[in-house]
Amino acid sequence: xxxxxxxxxxxxxxxxxxxxxxxxxxxxxxxxxxxxxxxxxxxxxxxxxxxxxxxxxxxxxxxxxxxxxxxxxxxxxxxxxxxxxxxxxxxxxxxxxxxxxxxxxxxxxxxxxxxxxxxxxxxxxxxxxxxxxxxxxxxxxxxxxxxxxxxxxxxxxxxxxxxxxxxxxxxxxxxxxxxxxxxxxxxxxxxxxxxxxxxxxxxxxxxxxxxxxxxxxxxxxxxxxxxxxxxxxxxxxxxxxxxxxxxxxxxxxxxxxxxxxxxxxxxxxxxxxxxxxxxxxxxxxxxxxxxxxxxxxxxxxxxxxxxxxxxxxx
Numbered sequence: 001x002x003x004x005x006x007x008x009x010x011x012x013x014x015x016x017x018x019x020x021x022x023x024x025x026x027x028x029x030x031x032x033x034x035x036x037x038x039x040x041x042x043x044x045x046x047x048x049x050x051x052x053x054x055x056x057x058x059x060x061x062x063x064x065x066x067x068x069x070x071x072x073x074x075x076x077x078x079x080x081x082x083x084x085x086x087x088x089x090x091x092x093x094x095x096x097x098x099x100x101x102x103x104x105x106x107x108x109x110x111x112x113x114x115x116x117x118x119x120x121x122x123x124x125x126x127x128x129x130x131x132x133x134x135x136x137x138x139x140x141x142x143x144x145x146x147x148x149x150x151x152x153x154x155x156x157x158x159x160x161x162x163x164x165x166x167x168x169x170x171x172x173x174x175x176x177x178x179x180x181x182x183x184x185x186x187x188x189x190x191x192x193x194x195x196x197x198x199x200x201x202x203x204x205x206x207x208x209x210x211x212x213x214x215x216x217x218x219x220x221x222x223x224x225x226x227x228x229x230x231x232x233x234x235x236x237x238x239x240x241x242x243x244x245x246x247x248x249x250x251x252x253x254x255x256x257x258x259x260x261x262x263x264x265x266x267x268x269x270x271x272x273x274x275x276x277x278x279x280x281x282x283x284x285x286x287x288x289x290x291x292x293x294x295x296x297x298x299x300x301x302x303x304x305x306x307x308x309x310x311x312x313x314x
Contacts, residue, residue, distance in 0.1 A: 124251035141251035189219035216253030263292035
């Protein structure tokens with residue numbers, strides 16, 4: 001299985017090309033539907049794939065959290081994805097995908113892993129509401145293979161938020177300081193409803209106006225409309241929006257491509273772009289800089305986000 005993850009550094013060349021690579025996996029056959037669905041996770045989030053080690057059970061954990069495993073001296077929480085989705089499987093999971101998200105490590109239990117699929121983000125679509133409901137909200141994008149199989153991209157943020165990995169205490173946002181300046185607007189793009197909610201709460205606490213989009217393509221359409229309006233009104237675009245905040249992983253157009261389009265358009269000169277991502281490694285931050293990102297802020301840290309925004313908006 002380690003062969004699946006060879007030469008991962010070479011994949012950094014995908015930045016700015018609107019392409020991604022996903023590791024495909026299965027949870028087994030769902031006894032309710034008789035189908036075996038195919039899921040995927042961004043290779044950049046995967047640290048390793050292994051047989052399931054001994055799991056230490058712990059009391060008072062969410063139902064889908066099986067317990068903890070020790071990996072090289074570190075305790076790692078383990079989540080059974082089938083249990084999380086409420087699926088009734090015909091088999092037990094056999095494989096653990098070890099992932100890194102926002103500097104935290106966790107294991108996802110699955111039945112099996114397939115190969116790595118390289119595709120264009122434009123081939124990833126926002127899933128229909130019916131599928132979202134059926135999968136318990138764990139799917140953030142979907143694509144169709146040549147053999148007509150559907151591959152559903154795992155919404156890691158939603159899974160981790162629902163299993164207690166993020167602090168949702170409202171006190172976090174109460175500690176965010178108001179900006180104290182009028183007529184400031186931030187535009188942000190993120191495909192995760194969990195992340196959009198946290199960003200909006202942070203900006204509301206700062207008393208800053210905000211606009212949003214659910215992916216890079218929609219963001220670019222809306223930003224281009226704003227730029228066209230500014231041209232027709234003969235006003236600087238910077239009077240309408242002062243900061244743009246973007247996720248990296250988004251269906252139809254990723255954050256790297258969105259940033260490149262913004263930086264290539266002279267109308268956006270002087271408007272900083274913040275990359276707001278769970279891909280927190282230094283290599284991914286370098287990827288952002290290569291397409292013109294001005295700042296990098298890890299996800300689910302409202303204080304850091306508000307401090308960065310306050311500095312840029314002031």
